[in-house]
Amino acid sequence: QKEVEQDPGPLSVPEGAIVSLNCTYSNSAFQYFMWYRQYSRKGPELLMYTYSSGNKEDGRFTAQVDKSSKYISLFIRDSQPSDSATYLCAMSGAGNTDKLIFGTGTRLQVFP
Amino acid sequence: KAGVTQTPRYLIKTRGQQVTLSCSPISGHRSVSWYQQTPGQGLQFLFEYFSETQRNKGNFPGRFSGRQFSNSRSEMNVSTLELGDSALYLCASSLDRVSTGELFFGEGSRLTVL
Numbered sequence: 675q676k677e678v679e680q681d682p683g684p685l686s687v688p689e690g691a692i693v694s695l696n697c698t699y700s701n702s703a704f705q706y707f708m709w710y711r712q713y714s715r716k717g718p719e720l721l722m723y724t725y726s727s728g729n730k731e732d733g734r735f736t737a738q739v740d741k742s743s744k745y746i747s748l749f750i751r752d753s754q755p756s757d758s759a760t761y762l763c764a765m766s767g768a769g770n771t772d773k774l775i776f777g778t779g780t781r782l783q784v785f786p
Numbered sequence: 787k788a789g790v791t792q793t794p795r796y797l798i799k800t801r802g803q804q805v806t807l808s809c810s811p812i813s814g815h816r817s818v819s820w821y822q823q824t825p826g827q828g829l830q831f832l833f834e835y836f837s838e839t840q841r842n843k844g845n846f847p848g849r850f851s852g853r854q855f856s857n858s859r860s861e862m863n864v865s866t867l868e869l870g871d872s873a874l875y876l877c878a879s880s881l882d883r884v885s886t887g888e889l890f891f892g893e894g895s896r897l898t899v900l
Contacts, residue, residue: 706887708888717894718829720887720890762829764887765887773834775831776831778827
């Protein structure tokens, strides 16, 4: 079993829809939780960053962390065709030598 | 501010050859980490360098190696290439350790092994 599980999709939604992306994990030591967005033929870019539990909002994006359920989510409101990309969750512990573990990514397509 | 630069962007090698990939981090970033990305396995951590020292290493064979120079630029080398090494190799830089997760990625070097 992988430390981080993420549904690969693809997820196809109409423009304006609310998108929910999720990851589950098994390591209770994870403290840092991130979402990266990767466009085709590009490197990932950091989208959202959360330390420990709770919610974080940035424009149309909301990240949620539920450590009791070992579950993180990214919500995209009013989705746009420009949101079409692969979304990768990532997480790590708080130690200096802890590794950053990525999910395999969910491919999202927003059609007009 | 210039981003992370990786060279070469594309390369084709044959089995048994070796390859060296280069990464120039964002100015002021001392941590450089390397990842292998394939469709089946996703992003897998190779190693992290901080101030010229390898701070962490992923579960890859010894054919994969790296180093960091005093100017923070980094190289990774893969020797005795195998077909399964075909992948996108991504470099990321950060101000602090990789585990904080605030990474800035380059566009990657796409390696094809024939």
